[in-house]
Every structure is written in structure tokens, then in C-alpha cells.
Amino acid sequence: MELIYTNEKGASITLRQSKPFFLTSIEGAGSLRQTITTFKAPQQDGAFYVSSALDMRNITLTGTIVADNADLAYSLRRDLAKIFTPKQQGTLTLRNRRISCVVEEVTFSVSSRERVPGFFISLLCPSPFFEALDEIRRELAVWTPLFSFPFEIPEGDGVELGLRQPSTIITVENGGDVPCGCAIVFRALGSVTNPELMNVDTGEYIRLNTEMEAEEELWVYTHFAGKKVVKKTSGAETNAFAILDPSSSFLQLSPGINVLRYSADENIDLLEVTIFYRELYLE
DSSP states (O other): OEEEEEETTSOEEEEESSSSEEEEEEESSSOOOEEEEEEOOTTOSSOEEEEEEEOOEEEEEEEEEOOSSHHHHHHHHHHHHHHSOTTOEEEEEETTEEEEEEEEEEEEEOOSOTTSOEEEEEEEESSOOEEESSOEEEEEEOEEEOOOSSOOOOTTTOOOSEEEOOOSEEEEEEOSSSOBOOEEEEEESSOEESOEEEETTTOOEEEBOSEEOTTOEEEEEOOTTOOEEEEEETTEEEEOGGGBOTTOOOOOBOSEEEEEEEEOSBOGGGEEEEEEEOOEEOO
């Protein structure tokens, strides 16, 4: 059992079942509560189900500080309190997943053995989902490079330096427990008009009403509470939310297989599309 907490200033600490911060228990990492909304009509038996939403997650850490003497125990206690600073946001990493949190409470217990004080830490996670440490990248429309060394051009035959992916449809797998947002990158190799990405299963799509120039990138972020459209050109970044088609939806990747198709009104062969996402888990 081992976890790493990193606060918003970049300072981190590792708690495990060994010296000096001996972790004895973790509560809340594997359980969730939800709020269920119902509607009850007059004289109705039971009620109508309306919706449900997961509550915030509360993770508590319990352990002891193991030191050779009281002075060292006091110093380690100060280090622990300094990193787990209340009102600061941080990230808790457990195995190969992480979750954003805020320090709610840090308390220490004093026993007759001054060199082994106990600690209790309460972390409140506004988003209840753990996310994968590694971001997944899927390329929907790219050129596959064929150039390599040793290089030789056969006389009269020529040689292919790159191969365009022929299909405009690709499957993207979300191995998480719940739908997740993503970053969609449209990159133009030349003039491209009105790039679009559609979820074939649901019919939802993201369409940008604009004419892209060579080397221009449009980034669409579909994460909950983080939705935005950004234009990147020659290292400069500007807000491009105004070019989003009013009928567009901020696509979410459902658990399992998602079938996506990209298109453009003009010069689709000059369009590259890439998706970045992190899978989300309930525990």
C-alpha cells in the first residue's frame, strides 16, 4: 500500500507501510455515494425516477510517524503538515491512477511515545473520478511516413515518402468506467474549410465554421467544466469559441468502443485529426 500526494506548489510526499510515514489505512478510495432525484405524484405508490449524480469523494488517511527520537518525530510532523496544507489543491496518486483533491483536515494525536505520533488526513475530491496517469493519443487522419535510411530511389520507379490513411472512420476505445472528455486537434496541411468530427453511433458532432490555413491547429476541449476552443498558429494561442457551429455537441467518449468519423467541406485530404484523452474510473 503506497500513495503519493503532490500539492499545488509541486511539493510531494510518499506514504507507505514503512518509515517514516507509516500508513495504516485508506478510506474512501473504493466507495461512492450518489444523490437520487425522484418525483412523487399525489396518491402515487412509490415515485418516478428522475436522475442521479455522484457525490464528492472523501478520502481519509490514517497512520503514524515513526522516528528514532522525539525531535525527529516533531520535524517529520512539521514536514507532513507543510505539504498537506489546508485550502490548497493537490493530486493524490494511488497505484496507476490519480485524483484531484483539497485538504480538508490534518490532525495529529499525541501518545506517551513522543517519537510515534499518529496522524489523520481528510481529503475532499470535488470530482469523484480517478483518472489514468497516462494520456492516450489516437490519430484519426494522418500521413504515415515511409522514408527511412538506407535510402535508395529505384531508377524509373520512384519511391513513396508517405502514405495517407484511406479511411475517414476510426474506432476509439475508452477502457474506463464512465464517459470522459477529450482534446480534439484539427491540423491543416493546407487550406481546409469547415472541419468536423462526428460520433457515428450517436450522431453528435463538432463542427468549426472556418477556413484553416497551412500549419494552423484548432484545439477543442470537451471536458466537463473545461470546454473551450483554441486556435494555435505559429506558437500564438487565441480564443476561437466563436467559430464553433451552434448545433455542435462537446463529444464525450463512452465506455467501450466509439466510432468516429472526420470530414471537411473542402480539402479533407489536407486535414489531420488527433484525439487526446484520459480514462476515468470509479475506484
